[in-house]
Amino acid sequence: DIQMTQSPSSLSASVGDRVTITCRASQSISRYLNWYQQKPGRAPKLLIYTASSLQSGVPSTFSGSGSGTDFTLTISSLQPEDFATYYCQQSYSTPQTFGQGTKLEIK
Amino acid sequence: QVQLVESGGGLVKPGGSLRLSCAASGFTFSDYYMSWIRQAPGKGLEWVSYISNSGSAIYYADSVKGRFTISRDNAKNSLYLQMNSLRAEDTAMYYCARTNLVIYAFDIWGQGTMVTVSS
Numbered sequence: 726d727i728q729m730t731q732s733p734s735s736l737s738a739s740v741g742d743r744v745t746i747t748c749r750a751s752q753s754i755s756r757y758l759n760w761y762q763q764k765p766g767r768a769p770k771l772l773i774y775t776a777s778s779l780q781s782g783v784p785s786t787f788s789g790s791g792s793g794t795d796f797t798l799t800i801s802s803l804q805p806e807d808f809a810t811y812y813c814q815q816s817y818s819t820p821q822t823f824g825q826g827t828k829l830e831i832k
Numbered sequence: 833q834v835q836l837v838e839s840g841g842g843l844v845k846p847g848g849s850l851r852l853s854c855a856a857s858g859f860t861f862s863d864y865y866m867s868w869i870r871q872a873p874g875k876g877l878e879w880v881s882y883i884s885n886s887g888s889a890i891y892y893a894d895s896v897k898g899r900f901t902i903s904r905d906n907a908k909n910s911l912y913l914q915m916n917s918l919r920a921e922d923t924a925m926y927y928c929a930r931t932n933l934v935i936y937a938f939d940i941w942g943q944g945t946m947v948t949v950s951s
């Protein structure tokens with residue numbers, strides 16, 4: 726199975742900050758990497774697919790990059806509604822595995 | 833609108849069984865692969881199983897293989913997960929998710945149904 730490792734596990738930031746979350750795969754997954762946002766008590770929501778494509782309806786303050794084993798999710802200017810937990814997920818091979826999550830909290 | 837609604841969760845004793853359902857609406861259900869993904873309380877996401885649009889291809893996580901069975905009824909726009917020999921470690925919120933093979937992602941999620949395995 727492909728292991729996905731996110732860093733950091735938690736992050737404190739302020740409204741307006743630029744934030745970057747990293748995801749590393751245990752082997753090359755090309756660009757088959759997705760990012761999800763989950764708020765407490767809610768289902769995850771797809772933000773970015775295939776490393777850098779923005780899902781419809783997602784603000785352009787979110788962006789993704791990377792290929793191979795190293796990927797990043799960047800939020801260019803944090804909004805109050807962005808404080809949540811973020812997960813990366815590889816769709817290169819079955820079982821499709823998720824990172825452990827990054828909890829983004831208000832400083 | 834595009835929607836997935838899970839049902840069937842509840843409290844069950846270890847060794848017991850439960851059948852989860854997921855009702856789809858707002859899209860052509862028979863065109864899409866579908867998945868079950870779970871999340872233990874306070875933990876991360878774990879893919880459980882997926883089924884192809886026709887039902888001919890099925891995969892399971894090793895943690896549930898031999899105990900869980902995924903199925904679908906395209907005439908009823910419904911996805912199912914039969915869970916047998918349940919263990920305490922199966923306690924989780926279970927989500928059904930549309931598996932979009934064009935973008936290789938889980939693009940639509942239900943609200944989840946909670947399964948608690950406890951004596």
